Amino acid sequence: MRILLVEDDPALAEALLSLLTSAGYAVDLVHDGEAARTLVAAERFDLMILDLNLPELDGLSVLRAMRAQGNTAAVMILTARGAPEDRVRGLDLGADDYMAKPFDVREFEARVRSLLRRQAGLRSSVVTLGRLTLDLTTRQFMADGQAIDLPPRERALLELLHMRAGKVVAKDTIMQSLTSLDDMLSDNAIEQYVSRLRRRLAPLGLVLRTVRGIGYLLEKPAEAP
Template sequence: MRILVVEDSVTLANGLATVLKQGGYAVDIVGDGGSALAVLAAERFDLVVLDLTLPDMDGIDVLRTIRGRQHDAAVLILSARGALEDRVKGLDLGADDYMIKPFDVGELEARVRMLLRRRAGLKAATMAFGEVAFDLNTRSFSAQGAAIDIPARELALLETLFMRAGKVVSKQAIIESLAGFDEDLSANAVEQYVSRLRKRLAPYGLTVRTARGIGYYLEKIAPGA
């Protein structure tokens, strides 16, 4: 899952990025509205965390443009402007949620999970494929009631494949879901993550198949096959 943070405070933006990256998300940062719109015109994001007080334009105008261009990313406004008028206007213009600074990090993480779950069209907090279950609230995987220990980057890969279980996910889509535009993630690196993930999933009746020249997909197999 890829998130764009639009925040002119470098300290806060870096803090948000650190928290979100620890959760396994790919995070990019921009400090003004013009840059946000330029990035969104060129790249795909699942969620935009948007400040309203930006140096070049009001965040409300950024939101209006995002929705006018029919970007499908979820938008979470994160602003010190807590007046009812601002909140109503933001939500009416298409924001999916609105949080007021200062904020609790745990609540922010919960709202991010909720918005990404809603964007994926998932109503339940858990989903399963074969023997493996995915808890969208904690972003954790388990099988037969026991947690599956997966490093952050492989977890993000599995989450991307799990959300589209049985369908092919292109290599480019995987790269975009795992890395921000300041990271150089090659197709070879993705293949390494896929190889490691195959080994982790083998005991649980799942594997990652290669659609040659296209991408990868999850498939159920007999344990030990």
């Protein structure tokens, strides 16, 4: 999952960046509203965490421009402006959540998970496909009750495919969901990750298919009659 963090306080920005990347998210950080407006128009994000008091362009203007362009990425406003009229205005302009500073880190993490779950069209924090289960709260995969340990990039890829099981996930979507602007991920690297996951999933009866020229599809094979 890819997140755009828009925060002009250097200390808070670095703390949130560390928190989110440690949780396995691909995160891009910008410090002013104009940079945020430009980046969100050019790149795909699952979630934007948006301060309101920003240099160059205020957060509400960023949000207004984003929604006017038809961008449906989830938006959490994270700001010191916690008055009811500020909350109402932010939500009316299209924010999905509004959190006032100072905040509890555990609540912040829970809200991020909730927004990403909602963005993926999931109601439950536990997603099961055949013998494979993903707990979105802990971001842990389980198979037959046993935890599956995966390298971070493979775990992120499997999470993306698992949450969209039964649907083709395009290579471009994988590239943008798994990497920030500071990362490099080639087609060959994606194919290697897919190959490793395919070997891990085969004993569980799951099929990870390559849809030539488009992307990949994770599915549970039909049961034999």
